[in-house]
Every structure is written in C-alpha cells, then in structure tokens.
Amino acid sequence: MNWRLLSDSEVLPHSGLALDDALTRSASEWGAPTLRLYTYTPCVLVGRFQHVPNEVNLEHCQTMGIPINRRPSGGGAIIMGPDQLGIALIIPNRTDGFAVRSSDLMRQCTSGLVRALEKLGISAKFQGKNDLVAGNRKIAGLGLYQPNSSGRLFHASLLLDLDIETMLKLLRTPFESAETSTNRYTAVSRRITTLRSSVGTDFSMSELIETVRTGYEDVFGVRIELQEVKSGEQQLADHLVETQYSTTEWICRDNAPIRDQVGQSSIRTDAGDLEIKVITAGDTLKSVFLSGNFITSDNAVHDLESSLRWHTSEPRALKQTIAKSMKQNANAWDRISEGEITTTLFRALNQSDTNSSELTAGSCFGRDIAEVI
Numbered sequence: 001m002n003w004r005l006l007s008d009s010e011v012l013p014h015s016g017l018a019l020d021d022a023l024t025r026s027a028s029e030w031g032a033p034t035l036r037l038y039t040y041t042p043c044v045l046v047g048r049f050q051h052v053p054n055e056v057n058l059e060h061c062q063t064m065g066i067p068i069n070r071r072p073s074g075g076g077a078i079i080m081g082p083d084q085l086g087i088a089l090i091i092p093n094r095t096d097g098f099a100v101r102s103s104d105l106m107r108q109c110t111s112g113l114v115r116a117l118e119k120l121g122i123s124a125k126f127q128g129k130n131d132l133v134a135g136n137r138k139i140a141g142l143g144l145y146q147p148n149s150s151g152r153l154f155h156a157s158l159l160l161d162l163d164i165e166t167m168l169k170l171l172r173t174p175f176e177s178a179e180t181s182t183n184r185y186t187a188v189s190r191r192i193t194t195l196r197s198s199v200g201t202d203f204s205m206s207e208l209i210e211t212v213r214t215g216y217e218d219v220f221g222v223r224i225e226l227q228e229v230k231s232g233e234q235q236l237a238d239h240l241v242e243t244q245y246s247t248t249e250w251i252c253r254d255n256a257p258i259r260d261q262v263g264q265s266s267i268r269t270d271a272g273d274l275e276i277k278v279i280t281a282g283d284t285l286k287s288v289f290l291s292g293n294f295i296t297s298d299n300a301v302h303d304l305e306s307s308l309r310w311h312t313s314e315p316r317a318l319k320q321t322i323a324k325s326m327k328q329n330a331n332a333w334d335r336i337s338e339g340e341i342t343t344t345l346f347r348a349l350n351q352s353d354t355n356s357s358e359l360t361a362g363s364c365f366g367r368d369i370a371e372v373i
Contacts, residue, residue, distance in 0.1 A: 001032050003224040005213060008038035009205075010082065013069040014245040015237065016040055019229065020088045020153060021072045021245075022237035027092040027151025029232070035216055035224055036088040037209045040080040044068045044170050047075040047143060052252055054260050054281075060169045070251050073143030073155040075130050077171050083161035083194075085208055087113070087140075089154040089216075097220070098152075102144055106130065109154035110142060116215025120199050128306035132156070136302045137193035159194040160208055187289065191302065260286065263352030267344045271295050271335035278348045285311045285318070288345070300325075300332035304341075313349055318342070 006023075008016070016038060023034055044066055046055050052068065055077035061068055066079075080086060089109050091098050099105040110126045117124040117134060124134040132140035145153040168184055196203055213224050229237075244250045266275040272294035279287040288308040290301050304325045311321060322342055326333050333341075 001222055003032055003216075003220075003222050004030065004034045005224045005226045006034060006036040006038070006229060007209060007226060008036075010041050011038055012041055013043040013045060013067055013080070014241050016086065017045070017069055017071060018240040018245045019233070019237040020090070020155070021145075021147065021240050022233050023088070023090045023229075024072075024145060024151045024153040025147050026233055026236060027090050028149075030230075031092060033092065033095060033222075034088075034090040035213065036086075036090070037212055038086045038088075039082050039084065039205060040086060042066055042079070042081040044077060044079055045071050046077045047071055047073065048145070049074055050077060051254060055172055057170055057172055064166075064170070066170060068251060069245060070253070071143060071145075071155060072147065073145040073153060075141050075143035075155070078141055078157050079162075079167050079170055080157060082205065083159070083163075083196075085158040085160060085205065085212070087154075087156040087158060087212065091152045091154070093149055093151055105152065106142060106144055106154070110140075110156070112216035112219045113140060113156060113158060113212065114215075115219045116212045117195075119211055119215060120195065120203075122195070122198050127303070128309055131306060132158075133302070133306075134193055134198065136299045137191055139193050139195070158208070158212070159192070160203070160205055161194045161196045162192060164188050164192070187291070190298070191305075261352040263348040263350065265344045265347035265351060266292070267340055269294060269336045269340050274336060274340065274344060276341075276344045276348045278345070278352055280313060280349065280352045283313050285309075285313050285349070294336060296336065297329065297332040300329035303329055308345075315346065318345065 020036065023036065027034070044056055044061060046052055046068070048071055052058070056068055078084070099108050107126050110132055113132055114124050114126070117139070122134050124132055124139060127133045130142040131138050132142060140156050140158045143155040145155065164185055168188065173184055173188065195208065216222075217224050261280045262277065263280070264275060264277040266273060273292040274290065274294045275292045277289045277291070278285060285308055288305050290305060304322070307321050307325045308318070311318065319342055322345070323338055326338050326341065
C-alpha cells in the first residue's frame, strides 16, 4: 500500500492546523495513510487541553507579533517556525497494522522518526507520555487526535534548531519567577537538543524532510509519494479556518480553569544538595524539576522527571512511580535514597497546595490575546 506525502513550508497557524484536522476528518475517503511534513511561519501552538494564560506569555507574544493558536491534538505548548518540522501522520480507521490503544499508537507512529534519526547517527527513543528523546534530551514533542470514526492524527514537532532565548520569552516555563534568565536557559538547554547540534549547522530542512519520509518508508514497508491535497479536503480546511481555527472561542477555550500552583523543597543528601520544584494543577502534577549539586547521571534525572510529568498527585501512585524509576537507574541513585526523593517531593507538593498562583490570572478573551492570534 502506498502512502501520500504532502509537503508545505511557512504555513500560517490557522490554515496549517485546519488542514491537519480536515485530512483527519476525511481520512476514510482517501483510504491510505497520509504523511504531511511542513513548517510554519513563527507562532506559538498550545495543546488541545491547555489553558493559554498558563502556558503562554501573552505580553511578549503581542510585542513580538507572534500569533497563538490551538492544536486539535494534545500535548504541551511549543514554538514553531522555519527550524521546527511539523509532522502529521493521518491514519484512516481500520487501517491494517496500526494499534488501537492510544499509548501503543503513539509509540508506533514515533518509530518512523526514530528510524529517521537513526539514519543521521542519532539514537532516539520514546519516553514518558509524549516525548521523543535523544541522548536523554527532548528532540520532539508528540500528540494524538481522533475526531470521529474516519481517522486518527499523530502530531509531532521535530527540532532542526531552536532559539531557546525566544522560547523562554514566549512560553511560560516552570518556576520562571523563581529563576534568573541564565538559570532558566541552562535548565532548558540541558533538557532539549536539536538535530543541528548533533549533525551540523549546515543540515537543511529539505534534507530533514527527505530523511523523515524514508524513515517511515523503512519502518512501515511502504512507498510514500508526493501528491496534492484534494479539493474536498481543502474546502473542509477552509471551512474549519473560518468556523474554528481563526476564532477566539477555539484558541482561548478554557480547558484548564484551575490555576497552576508552584512548590519547592530541598534536602541535603550524601550525594549533595537536592532541590525539587513542582507545578501542579488541581490533583495533577504537571512538571517536576530536580536541581542542586548532587552527583548522578542525566539519564536518571530525566527519566524521573519524565515519569512524573502529568502524573496524579495521589501519594501511593507517586511512590510507585518513583520506586520504578529509581530501580531502573539504581546505580546512578546509589547515594540518594528513594525516601529522600519521596519526602522532598511531597514537601514541595504540600507547599504548592498553600501557594497562590504564580501565573497571571484572568481570561485570554481580553484585548492582549485578541491582538496576537
């Protein structure tokens, strides 16, 4: 079975997202998977279930003229532009060989990217709920969307390059009010990597697109041929632009009315000082950040942080996840105990329960965001 390849560059956020949605809603009419590889004009995209003021610095977006939009798929807020490759794999329902469960499908769809990076000499793996990591650092974010009985959409953003300073201005990062800009830059750069940093600055987006295409061909044993969008698909996309992706009601929908809370705690261990900071939203642990002068491997830290992202704050479940991660990296944690990690994390969580939000309150239906969407 041949797949269809669609490729675009510098698409506008509302039209790019609308076409992905339209292709998914009409996937059964095409009959075979479609791989879309494209770049955006500079923009910020939040995940389907995120609350814009929690994730985006509206003032900086307005000042820099960066539009904001909302993906149909889940996942976190990202910046997109000429150095970030948008990937959309649209799979008609009942396509043979594709997993039914969302977690299995996410891993399966990511395998084409893993193969593409392997061709470039980069070892990557699926980690946590929706991250692709290389050398223990995130290189792509992932998401899924299933609107109806027609098809399913796998979304990814693969980093050819990234301006971390710009990202820190546009996105609300964990603990931004408690850290200096230098510390935030260091923390993010230790957790994110790009293709150009691994394979060279002269590596181009066109080369990346071709490598990703052949990566999916290798893994799924298909031929993926460049074709055009059908007129019916484009008409549906135009309709979705008008009725959804250009509307404030969609972009600013209040999916997370609970304000984020921040907490932190520290402890002195035999391996050095350990500080844990958390961001919570209600009963959900959104992010965990470990820092200090303790000695262990980056892999152990990133595995624990990733395992605890978007995790329930229920104590028993947290203890089980911490125990599992530390057991997998037992040699790295030999001088920091499971009890020290657990106690410090719970103290940070308790503090977050009593803190007022460190993020700007209010609705994004106001003047500021209306000027940047």
